Amino acid sequence: MNITDAAHALVHDYPGGSESLAPRLGMSAAVLRNKVNPNNQTHHLSLNEAVKATNVANDERVLEAWAAERGSAIVKIPHLSECCDSAIVEMMARAWETHGEVGKEIVKTLEDGRVEFQEVNRVKGRIFAHAQVLFNIAARLEGMAE
Known part of the structure; x- marks a missing residue:
């Protein structure tokens, strides 16, 4: 978008x-x-x-x-209260979900043997969403660091 x-x-x-x-x-x-x-x-x-x-x-x-x-992704900085083991587990589940969405989008892109620019944009969108989740996990872990 x-x-x-x-x-x-x-x-x-x-x-x-x-x-x-x-x-x-x-x-x-x-x-x-x-x-x-x-x-x-x-x-x-x-x-x-x-x-x-x-x-x-x-x-x-x-x-x-x-x-x-701009080829970037937004990473929300978590509040200290959001940095806990259960938040990490929740974020890991979200990471598995978004990883699967990347795979599904790639499969849809390759189904007809042609790759179109709008398909690439959809794959990139899924990749950015997945990257956001991964960076959020890192930010939450950083918030837990002592």
Whole structure:
């Protein structure tokens, strides 16, 4: 997902959509809809507005899309209270799950004997999601270090 699509999804998936989110951002719903409309060439979210929308909606899709476009992945820094043995076990289970999702996406990509760019992008998305989980495990372990 690119940042334009991520911003559009963030606004429209927010409970109540633009009508509910816009006042929290200090603008009208119509202006917000225009700013996240992928077909609108004249109105865009500013960086500060994108950050505020991400924070208010507690939705990191714009940040994650930007990171993916830059070849990076976001790693959440855990709170000390989240750093425990059970959190590590939970994260390991999530790692096995995301590892399997990478494999499934690769199998789907190779099924017809052709590899298309959108298929590669889907594989890369699964790989980034898996890498995030692995880096989160490392961050949690680091938080447990004495």
